Amino acid sequence: MKKIKPINDARKTGTDLVFSAIRQNSPTPRIDIVKQTGLSPATVTSITADLILNGLIEEVPAVKSTNYQKRGRPRVDLKIRGDAHLVVGMQLTDKMATVVIVDFDGKQISDYSLPSAKPVRSALETVDLLEKALRKSLENANLKIADISGVGIGIPGIVDGPAGYVYWSPTISDREIFLQDMLVDRLDIPVFLDNDANLVAIAEQRFGLGREARNFIVVSVEEGVGMGIVIDGKLYRGSHGCGAELGHTKVHLDGALCRCGQRGCLEAYVGDYALLREAGTALEALSGKSAELQMDILLNEAKKGNQMAASIVERAGRMFAMGLANVVNIFAPELIILAGRRMQYDYLYHDGMIAEMKKSIMQVGAPSPEVRVHKWGDLMWTMGAAAFAIDGVSEIALKDLN
């Protein structure tokens, strides 16, 4: 017999519904929670009383005065109580581990980066680096590990988030490791692990441009190409929990060699390393410089009109448009968010690229998706990890309540 798998939302309790309504619109009056959840006013009053009693939310003076009351009690809004929990977001890259400490309402307390000379580390070295960065950041903020309710960590590569399992990461030499378990053993607090691009999608949904959309994708280009997909308000993870791969979709049969060992991947045309391996042919001035500096020189030369440099950058933009159009054809999202440091440069998101992308999607009267560029600061990835940790800690806190 085939078992009907219950969908997540059907199992959500009234408490879950009320809490997420408050998180989404915090601060918000009770009457709006009633409208949003469809629960009765009495139920909402009882649940919010319980949440206040347990310190997860608090009353604050009303900021919305749409229904101004002349008499009676002063109106109050409900918001997430920042002091309820401290959580940590961390991002691992080939160059460093970055940490941000936030309160339960997402307010940033402090941040810290620990550089690492070794771009690819063993599983054990990875755990060491993450622990060291966490302890240093807590020390700087006069906090102990016991003060923290959970840590969210973003890792590049193929990560099964729900299982806390890393199939492969470009910054970890070991493959197929239960990294979440290793970190829980070491730190003895809840750890939530996921692919870094998925966490950027969660950050956009929670704090950023994705708050109003039900179906959107977030694409980030830095050393590699990352993508997170949100369908019907939920992160899409695919059948093995790892979510979507954009960087390794193919844009050319038997094309350029990719870091992953295959040929013709989008990343092999638009990733930093892809541009730099052609850059040596165009510009002699690059040798001996850091990858970051080389990228700056290449992009500036292209802008100044160096034809070979411009040719490298232009092809990358066109390939990016093609890869993006393929996702749009397959997913038809309402919104595409281009995020990340690389968006500071305009070669990937200029109007010409977006026009080329729109030219390559089926044009038959249906509206094209909106494309928005989000020039996050350096903490984009880390704030995504923090948002993920808040989700995880909330789930634990509500489970204790239910």
Add this chain to the structure above:
Amino acid sequence: MKKIKPINDARKTGTDLVFSAIRQNSPTPRIDIVKQTGLSPATVTSITADLILNGLIEEVPAVKSTNYQKRGRPRVDLKIRGDAHLVVGMQLTDKMATVVIVDFDGKQISDYSLPSAKPVRSALETVDLLEKALRKSLENANLKIADISGVGIGIPGIVDGPAGYVYWSPTISDREIFLQDMLVDRLDIPVFLDNDANLVAIAEQRFGLGREARNFIVVSVEEGVGMGIVIDGKLYRGSHGCGAELGHTKVHLDGALCRCGQRGCLEAYVGDYALLREAGTALEALSGKSAELQMDILLNEAKKGNQMAASIVERAGRMFAMGLANVVNIFAPELIILAGRRMQYDYLYHDGMIAEMKKSIMQVGAPSPEVRVHKWGDLMWTMGAAAFAIDGVSEIALKDLN
């Protein structure tokens, strides 16, 4: 204030849950419905009594004897009552309109095809053709339109199913037409319209290889390339209701010219017309023959070792592998179903193509999706439309009950 959009399943009533549990496993004992829906035995008994009273389901002698009872009432199963409704599925192509009449349990009553000499018709001619095919098929089966509870129709092209709106179809000269409304005005019975590949996905989910999977894609190659995506048991429609496009994802920058006017589309390498425009260079024997016959000759010549013919077919297979790998990288489905008449030939689904596809997806320990080939008969598309009509008629019948 942002309104939390209620998800479909959350609004499902107990009656909806019980009815869909019966459809999924028909015939099935009451105890299994209790287990599947999570409803109490008393509720299930009351709902099924109501459904029997209204003639939508019926009791039949139990076929499953897992819990053999020695004494007491003979055990019964519940099944959908075929006689409850008659519905029609129709498929429109450039060559004909096909009709199948089925009962409420999906049992085929009769089928009929009306050829059409005109491959591209106006909106009005399309309605005329569909009406004529429907009336002829009913006449052959000694039925009247009033005997039919609903018609499902599959149309190639970009169709917004929920809106009953055709943005564009290769077989209709008019664009952006409210075809569903036009048909309802003409026929005066409920009409359910969708893209034909989406309906094949529904057919696979209801009758075929997709019955056990929650996340799968169905790819069909004939004149064009179609795809239907099922995520978490539901057809994925994207933000404008039209679902996913595989045929017009790009596999080559500035590549071969496609019927849609763009360049480098997958369809421009693997669709029948794409193969045939190169076939003239390889084989003189083709001129003056029908497209279908030309395809047969080309594929047979390739099989017999004609190198130019083989080169055409081989490239199509490799491009198909690449386009399919892109969907797998983006979606990570658990199952890919290759369906349709073209699957009778092996150039698109031979082991080499599947191996090449698997070589082009991220290989990092995560399991590859299963690939299955479904060599449906000619009625595949039409049965999909019938399944869709059963869904629509069920929804109407249950709404009347609730």
